[in-house]
Amino acid sequence: MKTPIRFTALALSLMLGSGVACAADLKVGVSMSAFDDTFLTYLREDMDKQAKSYPKGDGVQLQFEDARADVVKQLSQVENFISQKVDAIIVNPVDTASTKNIINAASKAGIPLVFVNRRPDQKDLPKGVVAVTSDDLEAGRMQMQYIAEKMGGKGKIVILLGDLANNATTNRTKGVKEILAKYPDIKIEQEQTGTWLRDRGMTLVNDWLTQGREFNAVLANNDEMAIGASMALKSAGTKPGSVLIAGVDGTPDGLNAITRGDMAASAFQDAKGQAVGSVEAARKMAKNEPVEQNVIIPYQLITPDNVKDFK
Incomplete structure (x- = not known):
């Protein structure tokens, strides 16, 4: 036993x-x-x-x-x-x-x-x-500085905002506008929330195009809305690269969009x-x-x- x-x-x-x-x-x-x-x-x-x-x-x-x-x-x-x-x-x-x-x-x-x-x-x-x-102000400054230089310091932009309840939206947009203060010949044509979503970004940009609004760049608070903007511009037959698009995050889909030429830049969030x-x-x-x-x-x-x- x-x-x-x-x-x-x-x-x-x-x-x-x-x-x-x-x-x-x-x-x-x-x-x-x-x-x-x-x-x-x-x-x-x-x-x-x-x-x-x-x-x-x-x-x-x-x-x-x-x-x-x-x-x-x-x-x-x-x-x-x-x-x-x-x-x-x-x-x-x-x-x-x-x-x-x-x-x-x-x-x-x-x-x-x-x-x-x-x-x-x-x-x-x-x-x-x-x-x-991460410093969201820096993300906004980073994307806008790059786009402003590509625009030659003049033209019109639209801004796709994230969820208005988040300070990431506030600070990324504030960063964009801090850079814009140095470029008086770049004007904001439209600024609305796409709540971080790809389909909302696409809908907003499609609406602006349907209204006949003209702009040279899209500054999106994240990659998803930026990709949506790219999809809307493609559907409208806009010449690739004629409208510069910048996002934030550097997601795999965002990186692929930059590789394809659908987006001009993104701020990588680690x-x-x-x-x-x-x-x-x-x-x-x-x-x-x-x-x-x-x-x-x-x-x-x-x-x-x-x-x-x-x-």
């Missing part, structure tokens, strides 16, 4: 050891503003890869939730994470002006909070709250950099290790000359 007992004890020991290892993995709740957003899909995938890159027993288990562009739903998800007693929370905010309740809830519970991709509007974040983002930065920040904060409170992942200009470097 002794031998079976010894093997049973050994098996139990291994099981308990395995359980301890699994329990050591940090549990992090992640609320994304929308799963169907193209760039955020890449961001989510890179976050998952980063979480799985850590050694077993010293890693991170991510629980993703889709807020579906609903502020109330996102707050509810954060409250659920808190009730589950997760070790940290990562939020890609639906509305950057409506993050106060999320911050208050996490802070009251003493759970580390990381905002990724979109920074809350408030200037100073409290202790225990970190933002991992999804992997933001993903690694946010997951690592959550991990360190959960382990009471020091972190930088505002992590900025730089943009890079993509043009036909260097597009191959981003593929």
Whole structure:
């Protein structure tokens, strides 16, 4: 009887050891503003890869939730994470002006909070709250400077705005207009929101063309709307390259559009950099290790000359 007992004890020991290892993995709740957003899909995938890159027993288990562009739903998800007693929370905010309740809830519970991709509007974040983002002002400046030079400093542009609830839209557009201030002969013909969507970008540009509006360039707050603009111009029979189109993100579809000549430029937003930065920040904060409170992942200009470097 002794031998079976010894093997049973050994098996139990291994099981308990395995359980301890699994329990050591940090549990992090992640609320994304929308799963169907193209760039955020890449961001989510890179976050998952980063979480799985850590050694077993010293890693991170991510629980993703889709807020579906609903502020109330996102707050509810954060409250659920808190009730589950997760070790940290990562939020890609639906509305950057409506993050106060999320911050208050996490802070009251003493759970580390990381905002990724979109920074809350408030200037100073409290202790225990970190933002991992990119400078959207720089993205707007970058794309507009390149297009302004290609236009020879004169002409008309239209601007496709992202979701008006996000400061990414505000800041990218502000960056565009900062550069325009140096080029008084470049005028804004139209400026409307396409809510980050390809089909909305296509519809808006198609409407402007139908109205007989003339413009030399399209400045889009993201690649999806830029691609939509390109599709509308193609459908209208516009000569390829006669209207310059610039986006933001440097998504695979955006890179292909630049390679084909459908887009003139994009500002590369590093999804992997933001993903690694946010997951690592959550991990360190959960382990009471020091972190930088505002992590900025730089943009890079993509043009036909260097597009191959981003593929």
